[in-house]
Amino acid sequence: MTSRSGGTQRGSRSSAARARSAHSLSATPTLRRSAAGSLPLSKDDAGVPGRVRVAVRLRPRNQEELVEDADFADCVELQPELKRLRLRKNNWDFDTYEFDEVLTEFASQRRVYEVVAKPVVESVLEGYNGTVMAYGQTGTGKTHTLGRLGEEDTSARGIMVRSMEDILASISPQTDSLSVSYLQLYMETIQDLLDPANDNIAIVEDPKTGDVSVPGATSVDIRDEHSFMELLRIGEAHRIAANTKLNTESSRSHAILMVHIRKSVVQTGAETSSSSQLGKSFKPLVRKGKLVVVDLAGSERMHKSGSEGHVLEETKSINLSLSALGKCINALAENSTHVPVRDSKLTRLLKDSFGGTARTSLVVTIGPSPRHRGETASTILFGQRAMKVENMLKIKEEFDYRGLSRKLEMQLDAVIAENERRQKSCNDELERISIEAQNRITEAERNYSHAFEREKLKYQMEYMDSVKKLEEKLMNCQSKHDHDVPAGKTCNGQMNGSEEAMELKRLLQNETRLRHETEDEANRLRSQLEQFMQSEDGGALEICNLRRMLEDEIDQKRKLEEEIAMLRSQLLQLTFNSDQMRRGSNGDGFSGLDSLMSQFRNSQINETGNGQKAPMTSLFEQVGLQKILSLLESEDASVRIHAVKVVANLAAEESNQQRIVEAGGLTSLLMLLRNFEDETIRRVAAGAIANLAMNEYNQELIMSEGGIGLLSMTAADADDAQTLRMVAGAIANLCGNDKLQKRLRSEGGIKALLGMVRCGHSEVLSQIARGIANFAKCESRASTQGRKTGRSFLIEDGALPWIVQNANNEVAPIRRHIELALCHLAQHEVNAKDMINGGALWELVRISRDCSREDIRSLAHRTLSGSPTFRSEMRRLRIDL
Numbered sequence: 001m002t003s004r005s006g007g008t009q010r011g012s013r014s015s016a017a018r019a020r021s022a023h024s025l026s027a028t029p030t031l032r033r034s035a036a037g038s039l040p041l042s043k044d045d046a047g048v049p050g051r052v053r054v055a056v057r058l059r060p061r062n063q064e065e066l067v068e069d070a071d072f073a074d075c076v077e078l079q080p081e082l083k084r085l086r087l088r089k090n091n092w093d094f095d096t097y098e099f100d101e102v103l104t105e106f107a108s109q110r111r112v113y114e115v116v117a118k119p120v121v122e123s124v125l126e127g128y129n130g131t132v133m134a135y136g137q138t139g140t141g142k143t144h145t146l147g148r149l150g151e152e153d154t155s156a157r158g159i160m161v162r163s164m165e166d167i168l169a170s171i172s173p174q175t176d177s178l179s180v181s182y183l184q185l186y187m188e189t190i191q192d193l194l195d196p197a198n199d200n201i202a203i204v205e206d207p208k209t210g211d212v213s214v215p216g217a218t219s220v221d222i223r224d225e226h227s228f229m230e231l232l233r234i235g236e237a238h239r240i241a242a243n244t245k246l247n248t249e250s251s252r253s254h255a256i257l258m259v260h261i262r263k264s265v266v267q268t269g270a271e272t273s274s275s276s277q278l279g280k281s282f283k284p285l286v287r288k289g290k291l292v293v294v295d296l297a298g299s300e301r302m303h304k305s306g307s308e309g310h311v312l313e314e315t316k317s318i319n320l321s322l323s324a325l326g327k328c329i330n331a332l333a334e335n336s337t338h339v340p341v342r343d344s345k346l347t348r349l350l351k352d353s354f355g356g357t358a359r360t361s362l363v364v365t366i367g368p369s370p371r372h373r374g375e376t377a378s379t380i381l382f383g384q385r386a387m388k389v390e391n392m393l394k395i396k397e398e399f400d401y402r403g404l405s406r407k408l409e410m411q412l413d414a415v416i417a418e419n420e421r422r423q424k425s426c427n428d429e430l431e432r433i434s435i436e437a438q439n440r441i442t443e444a445e446r447n448y449s450h451a452f453e454r455e456k457l458k459y460q461m462e463y464m465d466s467v468k469k470l471e472e473k474l475m476n477c478q479s480k481h482d483h484d485v486p487a488g489k490t491c492n493g494q495m496n497g498s499e500e501a502m503e504l505k506r507l508l509q510n511e512t513r514l515r516h517e518t519e520d521e522a523n524r525l526r527s528q529l530e531q532f533m534q535s536e537d538g539g540a541l542e543i544c545n546l547r548r549m550l551e552d553e554i555d556q557k558r559k560l561e562e563e564i565a566m567l568r569s570q571l572l573q574l575t576f577n578s579d580q581m582r583r584g585s586n587g588d589g590f591s592g593l594d595s596l597m598s599q600f601r602n603s604q605i606n607e608t609g610n611g612q613k614a615p616m617t618s619l620f621e622q623v624g625l626q627k628i629l630s631l632l633e634s635e636d637a638s639v640r641i642h643a644v645k646v647v648a649n650l651a652a653e654e655s656n657q658q659r660i661v662e663a664g665g666l667t668s669l670l671m672l673l674r675n676f677e678d679e680t681i682r683r684v685a686a687g688a689i690a691n692l693a694m695n696e697y698n699q700e701l702i703m704s705e706g707g708i709g710l711l712s713m714t715a716a717d718a719d720d721a722q723t724l725r726m727v728a729g730a731i732a733n734l735c736g737n738d739k740l741q742k743r744l745r746s747e748g749g750i751k752a753l754l755g756m757v758r759c760g761h762s763e764v765l766s767q768i769a770r771g772i773a774n775f776a777k778c779e780s781r782a783s784t785q786g787r788k789t790g791r792s793f794l795i796e797d798g799a800l801p802w803i804v805q806n807a808n809n810e811v812a813p814i815r816r817h818i819e820l821a822l823c824h825l826a827q828h829e830v831n832a833k834d835m836i837n838g839g840a841l842w843e844l845v846r847i848s849r850d851c852s853r854e855d856i857r858s859l860a861h862r863t864l865s866g867s868p869t870f871r872s873e874m875r876r877l878r879i880d881l
């Protein structure tokens with residue numbers, strides 16, 4: 001339920017009526033949706049109107065009614081075909097009401113699901129919030145309609161089980177996620193039906209989106225119908241039920257089932273295959289639908305239900321929350337400017353369901369008995385008014401960081417695997433070629449040396465042979481010539497000298513030819529050898545080519561590795577961004593911050609461990625201050641808490657303070673004070689502001705950004721002593737700035753300080769006393785310099801009684817600050833009368849005599865003896881200094 005400004009127009013009574021006749025409960029109005037690639041994020045989406053749909057369901061007569069009301073007609077008559085219900089006024093007259101759907105006592109559970117809940121479930125699967133709620137007198141069938149498990153008879157299954165069946169059939173376990181929380185609202189406390197020990201769960205409202213959540217509730221991932229049924233059984237066992245007169249198994253609490261669905265949207269646009277463009281081209285989206293099924297406790301009247309004692313208290317609490325719900329629905333139906341959402345936890349939890357962004361379907365259950373005509377009439381009127389409530393349905397869709405990160409990781413793995421595969425095949429091929437080339441060279445060398453040796457031997461032998469033959473011939477001729485023929489004569493039948501010379505010449509020519517042939521053969525062999533040598537060169541060339549190829553591959557590998565490194569850094573970046581968006585995420589999304597915190601812790605350890613101050617700036621450098629600060633606005637409460645703790649720790653170091661302020665950190669911290677009721681956030685944010693307020697420049701900024709107003713507001717609201725200590729510390733720091741005196745006082749700073757004395761905690765009181773002492777000192781300086789005239793603002797704002805009361809406080813820091821404050825105040829005559837009347841003179845005298853600090857003692861002494869008013873009063877009272 002959303003409070004509306006006066007200017008916002010809602011559908012008039014007649015337009016609501018027109019809308020009623022135009023749509024049945026099951027008719028799903030067309031929801032605005034653009035192409036997946038260009039869908040705007042939910043916060044920019046203006047939404048589509050969607051009126052709350054209401055069905056009425058009549059329970060058949062039960063055993064008791066069959067007997068007791070046997071002679072009486074039912075108090076209602078249904079006309080389902082006209083979607084009308086007639087409520088009997090008396091025997092002859094009826095009031096007629098129209099509903100979006102009229103379900104008779106014969107309507108099956110399946111039909112009820114299809115007309116009441118199915119359109120809502122379909123919207124939730126598309127990324128909208130949806131609510132299905134049952135309202136009616138006790139025993140009229142709310143739990144029967146919503147929560148029946150139908151274990152023996154599946155046709156009896158109620159809306160919860162049937163919704164889950166449809167959801168499980170529409171999601172993919174690989175890409176989508178589904179989780180369930182089951183709560184009950186009992187006597188204005190929210191309890192976990194899945195973990196009864198968790199019995200006071202806080203409602204958290206996001207100030208930006210208005211979304212309501214219960215982060216403290218157990219959230220269980222659902223994989224199948226079986227696990228869901230088991231959860232419902234556990235929840236039912238823990239639900240508080242009591243026997244009332246009207247229903248032997250009456251529910252005494254409102255049960256709320258919350259189903260969270262994260263559904264990835266399949267991208268239809270062209271995808272690039274280049275891994276280097278992955279980060280830029282993907283636009284995966286995730287739709288985050290939430291289905292809330294509310295089984296309200298019965299709206300019976302106290303005397304009828306026979307409630308007594310504790311049960312009476314329960315009944316009162318139930319009726320209070322139901323009446324708060326009725327008031328909100330009335331306000332929304334009448335377009336009122338104020339909707340009292342905050343009157344009960346029920347209405348806060350249902351803020352989005354009525355007048356918010358959810359598609360809402362209400363089933364009002366009634367009984368036929370004329371004895372309960374009054375309750376039946378009031379249930380019908382509740383349903384009629386709810387039909388006038390108009391919601392603005394908004395799709396909850398955002399960039400799917402988680403999905404993208406998953407996809408990038410898979411692609412990264414694929415690129416690495418492909419790179420390794422290519423590298424391996426290249427190495428194998430290189431090895432094969434070099435072995436083959438080596439074998440061929442060895443073979444060629446062996447062949448060549450065999451052939452060469454063979455040929456050489458052959459020709460050597462032939463040559464030796466022919467030389468031998470020639471020598472023998474020559475010897476023969478020589479001996480013949482010496483013995484047989486005298487000189488100058490020719491022997492008969494024998495060759496003469498010229499013939500012999502001719503023969504020798506022929507032999508010589510023959511030998512010359514043989515030698516040439518041998519030389520030719522040697523040349524041939526030489527050229528063959530060269531050829532072999534060249535082929536060896538060819539092998540070397542091939543090896544060179546292969547080496548080049550290898551170098552190319554290595555180069556390519558290096559590039560791929562660079563690309564992988566870049567993708568890894570993109571992945572890291574996305575993981576960090578994803579942490580910022582977190583959701584739903586079921587407690588696994590704080591890795592970025594956790595690492596940040598652990599870095600911080602490590603840096604602390606370093607600081608004490610080795611005596612060297614670990615550079616806090618490295619946090620800025622590694623993560624970026626802007627990113628840390630942006631997490632202060634995270635939608636996720638746990639992330640916000642982590643972030644504000646980190647910022648507070650950084651702000652504790654003087655060297656970081658200026659940078660934090662310049663980066664807008666102060667504004668964000670003040671925003672946390674303004675928007676969050678969470679005690680931890682306010683405490684840590686106030687602590688960080690107190691640290692920043694130590695610096696004079698920051699003090700002026702805090703004032704100009706409305707800081708004193710926010711600190712005062714926190715001082716008034718907070719109960720926690722540590723929060724108050726931080727706030728008092730921050731204001732005390734501001735009190736020490738000469739330039740801010742007037743403004744600090746006029747914006748309520750002193751009153752805020754004094755308001756915190758209610759806490760009584762000594763550390764808080766000590767900060768208050770410090771603030772007062774700081775303020776008195778600056779004021780005294782201003783009076784001395786003539787910048788201030790008139791009484792002290794501290795006296796005007798009523799601080800004096802508390803000052804006097806605590807001047808001798810047993811806690812030393814409080815006492816010392818107050819003593820100083822009294823001395824500063826007493827230095828100006830204009831304050832003297834008030835101080836005397838308020839009893840401060842006695843304290844000043846005590847300080848001048850007994851104070852353990854010498855400087856304060858003599859300051860009090862000087863002050864008293866320098867003031868004519870104090871002097872004369874002391875004379876009158878016969879006090880000697």
Ligand SMILES: Nc1ncnc2c1ncn2[C@@H]1O[C@H](COP(=O)(O)OP(=O)(O)OP(=O)(O)O)[C@@H](O)[C@H]1O
Nearest residue numbers: 059060138139140141142143144247250251297298
């Ligand atoms: N449409 C129906 N058909 C048959 N039996 C029904 C129907 N509606 C309710 N009943 C029966 O009526 C009894 C009371 O129903 P149920 O407990 O659902 O009422 P309730 O409205 O949830 O009551 P309470 O507010 O007290 O929890 C149950 O026994 C249930 O089975």
